Amino acid sequence: MPKIVDHDQYRKELLTKCFDLFAAKGYGAVTMRQIAKELGVSTGTLYHYFPSKQALFWQLYDELNERDTASMNAVLNSTDTLEERITAIFDYIAQNEDYFFKQFLITGDFYQQQDREEILANETLKHNYELNRDFVTKALETDDPAVVNFAMCLATGIMVVRLFEGNVVEYAEQAQLLNKMLTLYLQGSALSDVNVT
Amino acid sequence: MPKIVDHDQYRKELLTKCFDLFAAKGYGAVTMRQIAKELGVSTGTLYHYFPSKQALFWQLYDELNERDTASMNAVLNSTDTLEERITAIFDYIAQNEDYFFKQFLITGDFYQQQDREEILANETLKHNYELNRDFVTKALETDDPAVVNFAMCLATGIMVVRLFEGNVVEYAEQAQLLNKMLTLYLQGSALSDVNVT
Amino acid sequence: MPKIVDHDQYRKELLTKCFDLFAAKGYGAVTMRQIAKELGVSTGTLYHYFPSKQALFWQLYDELNERDTASMNAVLNSTDTLEERITAIFDYIAQNEDYFFKQFLITGDFYQQQDREEILANETLKHNYELNRDFVTKALETDDPAVVNFAMCLATGIMVVRLFEGNVVEYAEQAQLLNKMLTLYLQGSALSDVNVT
Amino acid sequence: MPKIVDHDQYRKELLTKCFDLFAAKGYGAVTMRQIAKELGVSTGTLYHYFPSKQALFWQLYDELNERDTASMNAVLNSTDTLEERITAIFDYIAQNEDYFFKQFLITGDFYQQQDREEILANETLKHNYELNRDFVTKALETDDPAVVNFAMCLATGIMVVRLFEGNVVEYAEQAQLLNKMLTLYLQGSALSDVNVT
DNA sequence: TATGAATGAGACTTCATTCAT
DNA sequence: AATGAATGAAGTCTCATTCAT
Known part of the structure; x- marks a missing residue:
């Protein structure tokens, strides 16, 4: 067995942490290295969870909508x-x-x-x-x-x-x-x- | 001051041409080379008229406001x-x-x-x-x-x-x-x- | 020494499966993950049988020669x-x-x-x-x-x-x-x- | 006028210098940085002359054939x-x-x-x-x-x-x-x- | 044994900017 | 004033390898 991690849940946790970063600096200005650093993981790990910067961004967007629905x-x-x-x-x-x-x-x-x-x-x-x-x-x-x-x-x-x-x-x-x-x-x-x- | 007028006018002409480019692709996605190409000048010339990409961008913004005032x-x-x-x-x-x-x-x-x-x-x-x-x-x-x-x-x-x-x-x-x-x-x-x- | 035989035999089975992969794409273009996936094992397991990519490659090479000798x-x-x-x-x-x-x-x-x-x-x-x-x-x-x-x-x-x-x-x-x-x-x-x- | 350089001729000079490097190490093992260093230029310059590593490689290949014809x-x-x-x-x-x-x-x-x-x-x-x-x-x-x-x-x-x-x-x-x-x-x-x- | 999450150096490539001409 | 060659830092992404479980 590998390290015990709920892949999907961890992915969502990472997304949550990305929110502020993108909001503050904008998509283009945030680098994957910065994101990784902010999340406290390596770039490799970041890419383990998100196949690309774009993909990460879309998933974040989806995540936001999901939340709004719930809170309104x-x-x-x-x-x-x-x-x-x-x-x-x-x-x-x-x-x-x-x-x-x-x-x-x-x-x-x-x-x-x-x-x-x-x-x-x-x-x-x-x-x-x-x-x-x-x-x-x-x-x-x-x-x-x-x-x-x-x-x-x-x-x-x-x-x-x-x-x-x-x-x-x-x-x-x-x-x-x-x-x-x-x-x-x-x-x-x-x-x-x-x-x- | 004969030359200065030309300089300034030419600068504004260049700005005008930048508008669509920035609007279509966004600041980050447009490169100075692209702009230069679109304007039909070299990057060197571009930098002759605008000290930096940011400066170009701000001047464009000013230009827009000036126009709005007039047309409204x-x-x-x-x-x-x-x-x-x-x-x-x-x-x-x-x-x-x-x-x-x-x-x-x-x-x-x-x-x-x-x-x-x-x-x-x-x-x-x-x-x-x-x-x-x-x-x-x-x-x-x-x-x-x-x-x-x-x-x-x-x-x-x-x-x-x-x-x-x-x-x-x-x-x-x-x-x-x-x-x-x-x-x-x-x-x-x-x-x-x-x-x- | 019951286990060792299995280990070695399994190793050879894995090698066999690598042959086409290397031949088709070349050493540099094949990643350890690809190999692992093709073999149906995890990267961890792959590294359990072969200490490194290079080692895997050399062993494959040896294996090939062994076969040729037999079949000729x-x-x-x-x-x-x-x-x-x-x-x-x-x-x-x-x-x-x-x-x-x-x-x-x-x-x-x-x-x-x-x-x-x-x-x-x-x-x-x-x-x-x-x-x-x-x-x-x-x-x-x-x-x-x-x-x-x-x-x-x-x-x-x-x-x-x-x-x-x-x-x-x-x-x-x-x-x-x-x-x-x-x-x-x-x-x-x-x-x-x-x-x- | 920019620095006086015969773009195409310089490109060929660079190609010539790449020959040994590729022959010695193989395509995959040579990095663009290495090439640039070997050629005595920056990576930026390298990409100024060759749009990609592959393109550089193909051009080298063409160049070789051209030479052979002449020398035989x-x-x-x-x-x-x-x-x-x-x-x-x-x-x-x-x-x-x-x-x-x-x-x-x-x-x-x-x-x-x-x-x-x-x-x-x-x-x-x-x-x-x-x-x-x-x-x-x-x-x-x-x-x-x-x-x-x-x-x-x-x-x-x-x-x-x-x-x-x-x-x-x-x-x-x-x-x-x-x-x-x-x-x-x-x-x-x-x-x-x-x-x- | 076996897994796959994690790492981080390093690959290719881009781009604002400078500068010799 | 104008050109475009040159720069090199920095960006995205890959990958052999390690390690906790």
């Missing part, structure tokens, strides 16, 4: 009103902003690995988006896809702006705004629905 | 109502989406050149943001910074989502939504202002 | 005339051409392991040559070493030319030529011997 | 009889044995670069063989291809045996033998031709 489900518990749910979501993003920054940056790296066409055809990417969409749909309790997109784009935008510009926008403030506007808008829709009827 | 001013001409102005802005983004994609990607590369701290302290970046903010402020004719941010984040978000996910959102649709909500919201504010008064 | 003896049975014996030898080479190709290629690899001096001083190599020489001497029933060398070089040459150039020469044709020439030559020698006497 | 033509001058011509050829080989050794070893390496099929289909290889064949045909003044092959295989065989076994055969001795046998054989053919007529 708890957010909407114990929320009753629309306002509470909006607040909960923006709070969740705010709390995990650092993680989202990193994930976004890594996705950005991901992007530069291949042609745009391939990216847009990529199943993992699509799947991740569907996930988020369903989540927001459930939160807003609306079946108007435009509204769902509206909220998602706003949230994404805030995050991106904060990433690039710093604290020029605040989550809580924007959450309130969204809440008010949405309430007014949905009331309006409801009214016009009533009127129509 | 014309957008709001011949718009009277809020709706028209919102439509005009989103239309402008939609028309130049490809350019914004590239600019965003290059900014992303830019980001990976250095620490987050330095980025956020960077004057060029700040300046660019101020510019956009002023533009939106003027367009929305509101002095509520939260609302300005709201619109900016939404627009940014739509662009980013489309970049990564494809045509899952549409500019026109979101523009309409924003228009309705904003109208309702601003009316409400006006009313409450009145009430308060 | 039967060739000259039931041949009466010189013509029959020459035909038998060339036939034997033709039948086993593939094996000779591989052996030659492996010997070529062998060569590149060390300095020419060492090669020429190598006992295994010498021994193998003596073996072949004795065999040909017996076949030609002559004690003129020049003639023996002549035949050996011709046979070697045909094999090498076919290895590198393909079927541009035929064994049977050359065997006939050698037979005729040798017959003429040996008759002549005999005559002159008589004359001398 | 002078050999048959001032030879009148068959004996003189045979002697001249074997002498030529003996004089340049070291070169032939190296060429043969490099060809052997060459062989291990790719599949046998590809090798045999390789035009350079075929061309080289044709060249040698024509040369020998002219030297022996016979149009019997079997005899030409006979002589070629013998010469090749002597060279190969000497390469692997050392001075166990001598060129001069074998040249004499070949001369005698060939003379006898050709006389015989001539006679039988006469008889037939």
